[in-house]
Amino acid sequence: MLPESIELIIVTPERQLLRETVVEVTLPGAGGCLGILPGHAPLITELGIGELTYRAKSASEPVYLAIISGFAEVLGDRVTVLAETAERPEEIDVARAEEAKKRAEERLASAANDPNVDWGRAAVALQRSLIRIQVARKRRGAPVSS
Secondary structure (H helix, E strand, O other): OOOOOEEEEEEOOOOEEEEEEEEEEEEEEOOEEEEEOOOOOOEEEEEEEEEEEEEEOOOOOOEEEEEEEEEEEEEOOEEEEEEEEEEOHHHOOHHHHHHHHHHHHHHHHHOOOOOOOOHHHHHHHHHHHHHHHHHHHHHHOOOOOO
16 A cells, blocks of 8 residues: 655755655656655655755645755655755745846856856856746745746
8 A cells, every 4th residue: 555645854964954744746856857656666866956846735735945956865655855955935035046147147148258157057057046036936926037
């Protein structure tokens, strides 16, 4: 018989962000999104930059978190996420994320003319800022800018 719920544990180098019993989890895998339900086959995967969503047993709406790189271990009754960074929407400073987005876009725009610009690093900075803005705005019900 399959379990009805999964224990979701999310830790970063600084803290344990979450330990909760949930009924579903969606992870931002390095190669795409992974949907996890109770009884999922065991796996270990690399995480990319994206949204982690989960739904608690008694909740109808999912909860969104911003995840920046890391690894996840999935067992039939537990998902453990070891993330470089994990943030709840209310922890995200949208103005700071918007500024980071602007700086990254400016670096990328100047990369064609400036050989000193690290294009890969600027692209990752842009991706990080965009996911933080996206998650923060979902919580607040505001539209997501592009």
